[in-house]
Amino acid sequence: MLIIQPSGGLCNRMRVINSARELSRRRKEKLVILWYLNPELNAAFEDLFQPIHEPDIILINIRSLKDPRKLYYQLSAGQRFGNDDILNNKTDGTLNDNFYRALKKRVYIFTWEHFYPSKDYSLFVPTDALQKRVDAFTKDFAPRCVGVHIRRTDNAVSMGKSTTEQFIAEMEQELLAHPETRFFLATDDQREEDLLRSRFPGKIISNQSRTIDRNSVAGMHDALLDLYCLAASDKIIGSYWSSFTDTAADMRGIEKVIAGE
Known part of the structure; x- marks a missing residue:
């Protein structure tokens, strides 16, 4: 056993x-x-x-x-x-x-270490209520949506490597190549969201009523929502040294770019 x-x-x-x-x-x-x-x-x-x-x-x-x-x-x-x-x-x-x-x-x-690489996430099926919330967001992802995961409040390594300016540069490159692109933003910092919404008006989709506190069921519901919405995007611009970024990309095998690398 x-x-x-x-x-x-x-x-x-x-x-x-x-x-x-x-x-x-x-x-x-x-x-x-x-x-x-x-x-x-x-x-x-x-x-x-x-x-x-x-x-x-x-x-x-x-x-x-x-x-x-x-x-x-x-x-x-x-x-x-x-x-x-x-x-x-x-x-x-x-x-x-x-x-x-x-x-x-x-x-x-x-x-907390993974010790066998696996792309099989079939054990993790969101509850019906959470899946409905994911579906409500992802219906607006067409024709092309890029996930953006900005980790800030509890990951100093990520903050030092993946700066806001680097995320903006990656997003600008996406729009140059694909002007129709919208971005699903998952972040734990409201200031980052406010900045990106002003920089890319009409291009940002996010859970604006989210709860950041992971010491609550509501906060974990919102974390799962962000994860599965990122996984439903066409590509991810993610944070350095973040299991959240890596898992979102691995779940569907989508392209991943780490801001700052």
């Missing part, structure tokens, strides 16, 4: 779960997912996605690290690994063979 406790924000967790699913398939065993509700992501899995109906996957929502179910799975595991263990035992996003072969029958992993 493989027990995984994915950590971090929405996209980090999605990538970890995809990696764990691949690892459990290789090992031909059941997968237990411990979905921890905390300030980084304070919503149950089923608040965001349809329930998982794969017979070899069990998902448990936990609200405390002292939850008896969590402690049982963690303490009964023959091996327990943290984030540094996974980081130090993978190469190019894949677990090293010697580490993989040394895994025992019952393994517990806590990580």
Whole structure:
């Protein structure tokens, strides 16, 4: 049995779960997912996605690290690994063979690192209500829409590399090549949105009533909306060192340009 406790924000967790699913398939065993509700992501899995109906996957929502179910799975595991263990035992996003072969029958992993590259996001189907919200935005994407993801308030690495001026330059190039283009903007900074709306009048689509706080179900609903709208675009202009940018592009295999690279 493989027990995984994915950590971090929405996209980090999605990538970890995809990696764990691949690892459990290789090992031909059941997968237990411990979905921890905390300030980084304070919503149950089923608040965001349809329930998982794969017979070899069990998902448990936990609200405390002292939850008896969590402690049982963690303490009964023959091996327990943290984030540094996974980081130090993978190469190019894949677990090293010697580490993989040394895994025992019952393994517990806590990580925000993905450890098997996967483009299969079929486990993550938005709830009907959230899908309707996504559809309401994406109906305006024709004939061409480019997603723009600007990460600001909690990612200093991204801010230093992907500046506002670089996003503007990429967007101007898009309009020179394709004047009909509109942009779906996903950002955690209202000032960035105000600036881009003034710079590109009539070209910006966004969830203007969004809630930024991820420590709420409403905030996580809006994060998922942004993610799936970005994934529905024709191309993404994204932020450096952002799992949100990378996941949105990977979900449908669309072209991705990182501002500042």
